[in-house]
Amino acid sequence: MPSALDPELRRALAARIRYYNELGIYDFYRRPLSDCAGAFASAIAVDDPEADISQPTLETGEEMSPRKAAAVAPPVAEENIFDAIAPKPEQSVGDPVQALKIIREDLGDCTRCALHKQGRKQIVFGVGNPTAELMFVGEGPGADEDEKGEPFVGRAGQLLNNMIKAMGIEREQVYIANIVKCRPPGNRQPERDECATCSPFLMRQIAVVKPKVLVALGATAAKTLLAMSASMMQLRGRFYDFKPAGVRSNDPNWDGCKLAVTYHPAFLLRDPRQKGEAWKDLQMVMKELGMKAPAKSTE
Numbered sequence: 001m002p003s004a005l006d007p008e009l010r011r012a013l014a015a016r017i018r019y020y021n022e023l024g025i026y027d028f029y030r031r032p033l034s035d036c037a038g039a040f041a042s043a044i045a046v047d048d049p050e051a052d053i054s055q056p057t058l059e060t061g062e063e064m065s066p067r068k069a070a071a072v073a074p075p076v077a078e079e080n081i082f083d084a085i086a087p088k089p090e091q092s093v094g095d096p097v098q099a100l101k102i103i104r105e106d107l108g109d110c111t112r113c114a115l116h117k118q119g120r121k122q123i124v125f126g127v128g129n130p131t132a133e134l135m136f137v138g139e140g141p142g143a144d145e146d147e148k149g150e151p152f153v154g155r156a157g158q159l160l161n162n163m164i165k166a167m168g169i170e171r172e173q174v175y176i177a178n179i180v181k182c183r184p185p186g187n188r189q190p191e192r193d194e195c196a197t198c199s200p201f202l203m204r205q206i207a208v209v210k211p212k213v214l215v216a217l218g219a220t221a222a223k224t225l226l227a228m229s230a231s232m233m234q235l236r237g238r239f240y241d242f243k244p245a246g247v248r249s250n251d252p253n254w255d256g257c258k259l260a261v262t263y264h265p266a267f268l269l270r271d272p273r274q275k276g277e278a279w280k281d282l283q284m285v286m287k288e289l290g291m292k293a294p295a296k297s298t299e
């Protein structure tokens, strides 16, 4: 659709729409395309004299306060700006297994970002209980995950399994996914545009699973989900109210969830001294979910 729009203006409009979505505002009037660009921009200016649609997006690694960051939307890949507010096809399906299948089919043999031609063997969609109360989100598949097509099956996955067990539950009871679904070459961090391109599918998965608590594993997951940049020290230790960006809940009983940030298991493998801190994060999550840790075996 509005391909005539200047890319900068399109990005600014998409960011503004996401911002309004996050405030719970979804309904916008659409003018005919011919006068769309100018009219939409001026409508925003009239409705909200404070609006600054030229607000720049964040640079990777840029530090900012959570307060300021909360109002900044993530970078938006070239997309139809109204996709963000259109109902998603899976939302008319009651069965979460079917709904997830629709999202997977929508992904197809994805070529939306550069990762598809950088050696990925397969797309790693997500795994687990489609109605889980607890969902974990990592960064992206590694070699083992790329081989098996399942998230967190390598060494970091073993540790994640142990963390889940320590909470008194099994891996099968939670849902696990990643910010990007294709393996970045050499296990490099996914680029910002790769996260921005892939994460709308994750947002849709979250909206289907409807967890009570979402745990972001590591900085990439935390920064992408929260659309903010801050250190892990600043991000951990509290809950955030989270609504999947660009997805309007069709369930009156689910209007988002709590999000907690903890260390990525791969980081904990490198620095096991931080395991105690991660356990504190998980205890906070357990408390929120009314879970009790299993009694320690004395054997």
Ligand code: URA
Pocket: 138, 139, 140, 141, 142, 145, 150, 151, 152, 153, 154, 156, 157, 178, 266
């Ligand atoms: N690291 C991640 O972030 N995700 C995986 O699936 C595996 C390792």
